Amino acid sequence: MYCLMLVLMQMTNLMISLVDGRPSSVEQERSFILVPHGMSPDSSQRVIIPAVQSGEQPPFPCVIADVGTIEHGQTFTKGNFHYRCANGTADVIACVADDKSVIQIDRTFIRNGVKHKCTVDGETVTYRQESTCFENGIHYSTGDTFRNGSFRLACREEGIIIDGCYLQNTDEWMNVNSTRVIGHYKHSCQLVGVGKVRYTINLDGCRKGNQFFNEGQIWTDRHIRYQCSNDGTLKVQGEVNEINTDFLTAVL
Secondary structure (H helix, E strand, O other), X not given: OOEEEEEEEOEEOEEEEEEOOEOOOOHHHOEEEEEOOOOOOOOOOXXXXXXXXXXXXXXXXXXXXXXXXXXXXXXXXXXXXXXXXXXXXXXXXEEEOOOOOEEEOOEEEEEOOEEEEEEEXXXXXXXXXXXXXXXXXXXXXXXXXXXXXXXXXXXXXXXXXXXXXXOOOOOOEEEOOEEEEEOOEEEEEEEEEOOEEEEEEEEOOEEEOOEEEOOOOEEEEOOEEEEEOOOOOEEEEEEEOOOOOEEEOOOO
């Protein structure tokens, strides 16, 4: 299991008004210098755009390091992101997987067991790859839990693990290596080996007919004295006569 996340801020070209290399407020003598994001105006990759002396200035191109000059409205791909040039600013419009699959903004898709997500938050775009778990035809994200019979499974970075056991005929569950007593029955969810968990239900105490007895409890039935053992079996302690005197002792 693995997770790859790439985060990108919006790229904007640096624009400076210059005349012969010096700032000026004279409109007809002004030019614009565009350089890749983060670079100096003296960069060899700079592009000089003459200012329009009258009328509206046309949209600026985008100057992108290791890509070149992209005209306004054109699109291009760099790394895992697809951009559109919008008046000097390279806006991310999609994410691109390593196999060149395109993931639209705020969309998710799964291919070959890997989930690809492209999300935007303000001016930050995030491309994320995340391994998934596959069980019974369904993909699960890391952290998801789901039921398979009596067991609660969880998708982890290392794969699918058994996270617990469901109580019989309910949606309640218990952790691995735990025990719960409900009514007269003990529910146990125990790890018995690597990746192996056993769920068992056993009588808590002893039962004789429709009567239940706790471990260690002693009672008399038809002149026979019984005791409930710790393994749930009944042990005959002896026979009792009408004046409550023991005269026979036996163990089953």
